[in-house]
Amino acid sequence: MTGMKPSDTYMLGDRRVSRLGYGAMQLAGPGVFGPPKDRDTAIAVLREAVERGVDHIDTSDFYGPHVTNQIIREALHPYPDDLTIVTKVGAVRGADASWNPAQSPDELTRAVHDNLRNLGVDVLDVVNLRAMGDNRHPVEGSIDAQFTALAELQQKGLIRHLGLSNVTAAQIDEARAIAPVVCVQNHFNLVHRDDDALVDALAAQGVPYVPFFPLGGFSPLQSSTLTAAAKSLGATPMQVALAWLLQRSPNILLIPGTSSLEHLRENLAAAELVLPVDVLEQLDRMH
Numbered sequence: 001m002t003g004m005k006p007s008d009t010y011m012l013g014d015r016r017v018s019r020l021g022y023g024a025m026q027l028a029g030p031g032v033f034g035p036p037k038d039r040d041t042a043i044a045v046l047r048e049a050v051e052r053g054v055d056h057i058d059t060s061d062f063y064g065p066h067v068t069n070q071i072i073r074e075a076l077h078p079y080p081d082d083l084t085i086v087t088k089v090g091a092v093r094g095a096d097a098s099w100n101p102a103q104s105p106d107e108l109t110r111a112v113h114d115n116l117r118n119l120g121v122d123v124l125d126v127v128n129l130r131a132m133g134d135n136r137h138p139v140e141g142s143i144d145a146q147f148t149a150l151a152e153l154q155q156k157g158l159i160r161h162l163g164l165s166n167v168t169a170a171q172i173d174e175a176r177a178i179a180p181v182v183c184v185q186n187h188f189n190l191v192h193r194d195d196d197a198l199v200d201a202l203a204a205q206g207v208p209y210v211p212f213f214p215l216g217g218f219s220p221l222q223s224s225t226l227t228a229a230a231k232s233l234g235a236t237p238m239q240v241a242l243a244w245l246l247q248r249s250p251n252i253l254l255i256p257g258t259s260s261l262e263h264l265r266e267n268l269a270a271a272e273l274v275l276p277v278d279v280l281e282q283l284d285r286m287h
């Protein structure tokens with residue numbers, strides 16, 4: 001790791017995207033279920049993100065369910081040519097807001113059609129197969145049947161590129177024997193670094209690694225080290241957490257989630273923050 005300013009774009013599939021994108025999960029209601037309290041602000045957040053240069057948005061039709069995609073469509077359709085929307089399939093929501101695996105070929109096909117309909121597109125830019133593992137951690141096991149089903153939908157022209165989420169290195173290898181994998185989205189942030197080796201391996205292959213919960217997720221990161229680092233740099237702790245990820249590896253693409261315009265502006269400004277070597281060393285010890 002160096003103290004150099006990170007390069008600001010990276011290839012995602014066949015498009016070059018800004019490394020600082022946006023994750024849309026926080027736009028649904030509490031618990032990622034039902035409508036948001038403030039739909040107008042949700043729409044304003046998306047529009048401002050794109051106005052400020054975000055060209056990579058992460059979503060799923062199981063956020064809400066359907067709600068987040070419908071808000072994206074209302075805010076941004078017809079989509080700018082250079083906007084890449086990455087969605088994910090592999091789960092459905094119960095009436096009690098639970099997250100349940102939906103990994104059969106039929107369920108995956110239904111999910112792809114739900115995404116097409118609710119986003120209002122004929123082809124999805126990128127679809128990640130979300131392996132269910134134990135929710136936040138991948139668990140070994142074959143994903144052959146699921147990825148084959150998605151590869152068939154790709155061959156039918158419904159999906160441009162395929163990716164994976166919540167997976168192990170072995171599952172990535174298994175999927176690659178079926179179809180190209182253009183991105184991997186796993187749990188990773190300042191204090192959760194199980195994937196250190198995977199980040200580096202994917203960087204060597206030119207494949208984006210997209211951390212979910214880059215700010216710690218539903219309970220954003222809190223640490224005296226982070227607060228002190230932020231204070232020393234005149235930044236906020238969340239900006240330092242994002243800047244650390246940007247400097248961790250050039251293949252890391254960020255999708256911080258927020259329902260707030262103020263937090264959106266703060267997060268996007270993290271692209272300008274360069275962490276000096278001594279601060280990086282302190283942050284590395286948080287692990």
Ligand SMILES: NC(=O)c1ccc[n+]([C@@H]2O[C@H](COP(=O)([O-])OP(=O)(O)OC[C@H]3O[C@@H](n4cnc5c(N)ncnc54)[C@H](OP(=O)(O)O)[C@@H]3O)[C@@H](O)[C@H]2O)c1
Nearest residue numbers: 023024025058212213214215216217238256257258259263
């Ligand atoms: N593949 C997967 O399994 C998976 C799992 C989870 C998430 N994701 C994707 O990853 C994206 C990011 O994850 P996430 O949204 O769960 O977690 P996150 O980005 O780590 O953190 C979001 C939380 O941080 C708060 N926040 C954001 N910016 C802030 C700031 N500047 N200051 C203070 N608080 C701030 C948000 O609240 P406010 O709304 O109040 O800002 C929200 O509570 C999601 O949007 C989703 O697209 C994927």
